[in-house]
Amino acid sequence: MIPLERHPWNTGFTWPEHRGPFRAVTPEQAKAYDEQGFFVLEDAVDPTTIAALDAAIAPFDREVLDFLHTQPDGRFSIAGVDTVSIAIHVSARSTMLADFCAAPLFADLCHDLIGPDARLYWDQAVYKRAHSSEPVLWHQDNGYTYVEPQAYLTCWVALTDATPENGCVEVLPGIHRNGTVAHVDTPIGFQCCENPEGAVPVPVRAGSIVVFSSLTPHATGYNRTDEVRKAYILQYAPDGAVALQGDPARGAPTGRVTQDDPRRQFPVLVDSTPSPGSRLF
Numbered sequence: 001m002i003p004l005e006r007h008p009w010n011t012g013f014t015w016p017e018h019r020g021p022f023r024a025v026t027p028e029q030a031k032a033y034d035e036q037g038f039f040v041l042e043d044a045v046d047p048t049t050i051a052a053l054d055a056a057i058a059p060f061d062r063e064v065l066d067f068l069h070t071q072p073d074g075r076f077s078i079a080g081v082d083t084v085s086i087a088i089h090v091s092a093r094s095t096m097l098a099d100f101c102a103a104p105l106f107a108d109l110c111h112d113l114i115g116p117d118a119r120l121y122w123d124q125a126v127y128k129r130a131h132s133s134e135p136v137l138w139h140q141d142n143g144y145t146y147v148e149p150q151a152y153l154t155c156w157v158a159l160t161d162a163t164p165e166n167g168c169v170e171v172l173p174g175i176h177r178n179g180t181v182a183h184v185d186t187p188i189g190f191q192c193c194e195n196p197e198g199a200v201p202v203p204v205r206a207g208s209i210v211v212f213s214s215l216t217p218h219a220t221g222y223n224r225t226d227e228v229r230k231a232y233i234l235q236y237a238p239d240g241a242v243a244l245q246g247d248p249a250r251g252a253p254t255g256r257v258t259q260d261d262p263r264r265q266f267p268v269l270v271d272s273t274p275s276p277g278s279r280l281f
């Protein structure tokens with residue numbers, strides 16, 4: 001295993017093993033999640049729903065592209081008209097997307113991999129533009145915003161086929177078990193390693209979901225094709241999760257913000273019961 005440096009705020013982490021009983025995952029998938037930090041739910045979302053997601057996200061992606069076109073060089077943070085467009089918190093603006101995020105499949109995944117009480121923590125559509133000019137660098141999701149508990153759940157829903165040619169997810173197995181590692185802040189995003197040995201490309205068909213931990217280092221390469229590669233990314237955290245504020249290079253966190261914004265961080269599982277009705281708009 002690559003000896004990546006620990007994040008300064010990561011002291012005393014123990015990976016929570018998943019022992020069941022399970023509702024959505026097989027024992028083999030739970031084992032893969034525990035040992036490798038990821039697995040794939042093949043063809044989990046039907047083509048009609050994928051088309052509906054694509055249609056629901058389209059105006060938000062258009063809005064992001066219009067905004068990026070007003071920015072110097074068409075760029076804002078890691079996004080750019082010639083690289084990747086990222087539409088965040090779209091479930092707060094679409095009943096269809098909110099319902100999708102609260103669907104029984106995700107409530108059951110939360111039950112299996114998060115615990116009895118879970119909320120949507122974050123959702124975003126990430127569209128890698130045709131012939132994109134940059135990769136998404138190797139990072140853990142918890143390397144961007146440091147959340148506690150550190151281990152939350154990312155579901156990368158492929159809206160188009162994702163291949164090595166158009167920038168599918170690549171993961172680095174095993175690292176997740178040590179918790180959050182140190183990241184450097186580069187002009188094109190946070191980075192925890194470069195060209196790591198043992199990286200695994202995860203090509204998937206549209207409708208499949210790459211399920212991985214917030215602690216699983218991952219990256220996506222260039223899109224070398226003529227078509228946009230589309231993904232809708234849903235993240236779930238235990239109820240009561242907090243985001244730590246501050247600069248890890250400058251010492252201890254300066255604040256803790258509970259992740260329970262009712263507009264976009266609604267409960268999906270309450271006391272092990274799916275809770276789509278508890279969304280607020």
Ligand SMILES: O=C(O)CCC(=O)C(=O)O
Binds near residue numbers: 141220
């Ligand atoms: O979908 C992508 O290209 C990368 C997305 C990603 O790594 C993320 O949102 O953390």
